[in-house]
Amino acid sequence: MTPQDMEARIVRYGDLQPCKTAFIDAHTPGSDQKENFTIIGGGVSESPDQHVHISIPHGFNIGAAGQPPHCRNSLHNHRTAEVFFILKGRWRFFWGEHGDLGEVVMEEGDIFNIPTNIFRGFENIGTDYGMIMAILGGDDAGGGVIWAPHVIKDAKAHGLVLGDNGKLYDSKKGQSLPDGVKPMPLLTKDELDKVDKPTPMDVIGGYVRRYLDMEALGRSGKPVKVIGENGLIRDKPGFEVDLITRESASDKKHKHDRPSVLMPMHGHWRVDYEGGSVTLAPGDTMSVPENLMHSAVPSMTGEASLYHVVATDDAAGATWKG
Structure with missing residues (x-):
């Protein structure tokens, strides 16, 4: 890429x-x-x-x-x-x-x-x-x-x-x-x-779900599963949403078998991928190709968070009430 x-x-x-x-x-x-x-x-x-x-x-x-x-x-x-x-x-x-x-x-x-x-x-x-x-x-x-x-x-x-x-x-x-x-x-x-x-x-x-509550959970060092079968909102709408914070971000590269999307909420984020690097700001939207190794970490001090979205195999209209 x-x-x-x-x-x-x-x-x-x-x-x-x-x-x-x-x-x-x-x-x-x-x-x-x-x-x-x-x-x-x-x-x-x-x-x-x-x-x-x-x-x-x-x-x-x-x-x-x-x-x-x-x-x-x-x-x-x-x-x-x-x-x-x-x-x-x-x-x-x-x-x-x-x-x-x-x-x-x-x-x-x-x-x-x-x-x-x-x-x-x-x-x-x-x-x-x-x-x-x-x-x-x-x-x-x-x-x-x-x-x-x-x-x-x-x-x-x-x-x-x-x-x-x-x-x-x-x-x-x-x-x-x-x-x-x-x-x-x-x-x-x-x-x-x-x-x-x-x-x-x-x-x-x-x-x-309130941002301040989710951001506090993100301080544990793990991404917060916001929407998903095992998420804070237990639903299967055809995609999953995670909140990644400074504490839960990792520079270890990973990939998905389908396109994913990064949407910064706070702070600037450096996305490293096979072929280059790019910086995202709040309000930017990035589509990461499937099977592309990449990572995302804050590039500046201060509050940092982004929403990560990836599709699942669930029907797009399904609502699961657990």
Whole structure:
């Protein structure tokens, strides 16, 4: 692996290319300032304007959402896993068809493995531009997004219509549904009744982990298994997530039989690999090729942590409740 080849597998935070028309709520007041990013994989965007940084299949997708204060992402559902960790800012996550079944406030480094089959949304409640990083199960990210009925109605009132082909049409640009394409149907009452309605205790206790708690565990000298069959969050969403800290990092090279991803949270990290070396900063995303010997260690003093993601053979939508 040459340094040039490896650079093509690194997406720097400052080079991220946003899409402001990715989803149906792009014109809806309160959600119209969102920026969506597809870093690895095809993502779930409904817009052809979405830029894909790395299209190599990994068994999962990596994306991000950037939002100014008080901007929110509308209530939606996924058929596969959706995991977020907070890179910058302070965020409120809420769930239920109307967002009134529960909520949790999350700080930088916190991680949320959102269960499948629930409506969820999120809002930047900080005082500055915030960024959350996302891991989506499967190479096709589950075939798209399922919107709460009121989101589709609100979007239509502001000029955006979602076709049953999963594509957006903007009447403000003179677009209309093509022949043979119908509006995306609203979920029926029977379909809505089948959507899960977990309590705050179920969600927060089972699917949220705090960064400070995980960082403390990492001082033991071993990487923290955050999501996995034997993780702090005992789930099998089609990938595993570890938190590696300064104390648990090792300069001993290792490899995986499938691509893996390194996503620094704090500090600068030196990644040595067969063919060269590179330094990553918070917000950067690095795709490590399968079977490439590599190691990652902090390159400067101070707090250092990164999230490590690798696919498993589990179904991308499986939720295992132990």
